[in-house]
Amino acid sequence: MDMKKVFDYIETLRPEMLDTLGELVSCPSFRSEPEEGAPFGPAARKCLDKALEICGGLGFKTNNVGGYAGTASFTDGESVLGILAHLDIVPAGDGWTREPYQTTVEDGLVYGRGTMDDKGPAVSVIYAMKALKDLGVPLKSGFELILGTDEECGSSDLRYFMEHEKMPKWLFTPDASYPLINIEKGRIAAHFSASAESESLISLHGGKTVNAVPASASCELRRSEKISVKALTSAISTLGISAKFSVCENGELIKISVEGVSAHASTPDFGDNALTALIKLLAAVIPDDPAGKLLCGLNITFPYRETDGESAGVKACDEISGALTLAFSILDYENGRFDGAADIRFPVCESVGSLSEKLGAALRKIGFEPDIGGVEPHCVPSDSPFVGKLLDAYETVTHKKGECLAIGGGTYVHGIPGGVAFGCEVEGIDNRIHGADEFIGIDALIENAKIFAQAIVNVCG
Ligand SMILES: [Zn+2]
Numbered sequence: 001m002d003m004k005k006v007f008d009y010i011e012t013l014r015p016e017m018l019d020t021l022g023e024l025v026s027c028p029s030f031r032s033e034p035e036e037g038a039p040f041g042p043a044a045r046k047c048l049d050k051a052l053e054i055c056g057g058l059g060f061k062t063n064n065v066g067g068y069a070g071t072a073s074f075t076d077g078e079s080v081l082g083i084l085a086h087l088d089i090v091p092a093g094d095g096w097t098r099e100p101y102q103t104t105v106e107d108g109l110v111y112g113r114g115t116m117d118d119k120g121p122a123v124s125v126i127y128a129m130k131a132l133k134d135l136g137v138p139l140k141s142g143f144e145l146i147l148g149t150d151e152e153c154g155s156s157d158l159r160y161f162m163e164h165e166k167m168p169k170w171l172f173t174p175d176a177s178y179p180l181i182n183i184e185k186g187r188i189a190a191h192f193s194a195s196a197e198s199e200s201l202i203s204l205h206g207g208k209t210v211n212a213v214p215a216s217a218s219c220e221l222r223r224s225e226k227i228s229v230k231a232l233t234s235a236i237s238t239l240g241i242s243a244k245f246s247v248c249e250n251g252e253l254i255k256i257s258v259e260g261v262s263a264h265a266s267t268p269d270f271g272d273n274a275l276t277a278l279i280k281l282l283a284a285v286i287p288d289d290p291a292g293k294l295l296c297g298l299n300i301t302f303p304y305r306e307t308d309g310e311s312a313g314v315k316a317c318d319e320i321s322g323a324l325t326l327a328f329s330i331l332d333y334e335n336g337r338f339d340g341a342a343d344i345r346f347p348v349c350e351s352v353g354s355l356s357e358k359l360g361a362a363l364r365k366i367g368f369e370p371d372i373g374g375v376e377p378h379c380v381p382s383d384s385p386f387v388g389k390l391l392d393a394y395e396t397v398t399h400k401k402g403e404c405l406a407i408g409g410g411t412y413v414h415g416i417p418g419g420v421a422f423g424c425e426v427e428g429i430d431n432r433i434h435g436a437d438e439f440i441g442i443d444a445l446i447e448n449a450k451i452f453a454q455a456i457v458n459v460c461g
Pocket residue numbers: 086117118151175
């Protein structure tokens with residue numbers, strides 16, 4: 001098949017693609033209260049109906065899977081390839097300078113919530129399919145587009161889909177980055193708690209979500225001979241900490257605040273952990289206090305600036321997936337009780353069971369009761385023929401080198417056998433996914449459609 005014809009045809013579909021993207025963006029399809037037939041709320045259901053209606057209008061067979069997901073295809077028989085995109089979004093949030101729930105075209109970019117994550121990529125798949133169908137490109141095996149509606153809130157759409165439909169043997173999701181992600185590290189969320197009365201520490205708070213390095217932390221201490229603004233300021237100056245401390249006095253209380261730098265838990269090196277910085281200070285200032293002793297244990301097990309888990313006894317690394325990362329993400333102390341959490345992303349050489357055991361032992365040793373859970377790593381071999389066909393499609397269209405990536409985060413296909421992530425973010429461009437003024441380039445929308453058309457031909461042709 002002469003793919004140039006297909007690519008040229010896709011170029012002519014720009015106006016239709018922009019219209020379709022506009023229609024999908026106009027549904028604020030973030031999760032809301034379920035209703036009959038709308039498990040993730042009426043807006044998500046409306047967006048699914050709209051997408052399937054558009055697909056039907058282009059001549060594809062469509063199937064609504066219980067309002068959880070939908071499929072569209074123009075091939076007969078069983079699908080060996082599935083392309084999995086999602087229509088749900090996160091709410092707009094603050095800071096937009098354009099309308100979030102309608103598309104705005106400006107200087108070759110389309111703005112709007114979901115343009116990049118993941119409605120734009122879904123539109124590129126739909127028009128890749130239209131091009132192949134309209135030009136009568138011969139395909140030997142079947143494929144389908146699968147549209148989910150709960151990617152952002154736990155992927156229960158896929159669990160429902162797999163209970164009611166057959167998942168194709170090969171699957172890719174255009175919901176991450178190019179070139180291709182074949183390894184997603186495993187994840188551990190560790191919660192831990194301990195009780196200790198304290199003469200000095202009144203309260204402590206740092207971090208809100210398990211999967212982020214906390215940018216700020218604070219605590220209140222009771223003023224005493226040893227605990228004064230002067231003593232604390234002098235202690236801070238000897239710690240060698242880059243996070244910024246401020247100490248202020250309010251009657252009998254001294255409040256310490258720390259400002260660091262936030263980062264996603266899968267890349268803790270990019271952050272400056274305000275919480276472990278505060279723990280380091282308190283371990284130096286109140287080492288003999290009962291709460292202080294527990295903080296000393298945390299300071300030894302999860303030292304400031306250490307992100308490889310070495311001191312917690314969980315350090316691990318392998319060639320295909322890289323090193324384990326550990327982010328100490330939450331600690332609260334209130335009414336004599338500590339509650340904390342840490343997030344670990346681990347390579348394929350490790351497992352949830354073995355790491356839970358090691359981390360649990362480390363936590364018990366310093367007086368904390370652990371509650372640890374996790375998911376195993378996800379891996380599709382980089383030398384599988386399916387991966388090779390996708391990378392070939394990427395190279396053919398972009399003329400860039402295709403390669404496999406391992407990441408610490410999880411994508412839509414985590415845990416689905418044979419699934420990889422393929423597109424659509426590219427290095428060096430911040431499409432502001434989940435942020436204000438999210439956008440996709442119109443040229444990228446077209447290029448993605450060409451890559452997907454080539455991928456479908458490579459796998460099914
Ligand atoms: Zn997404």
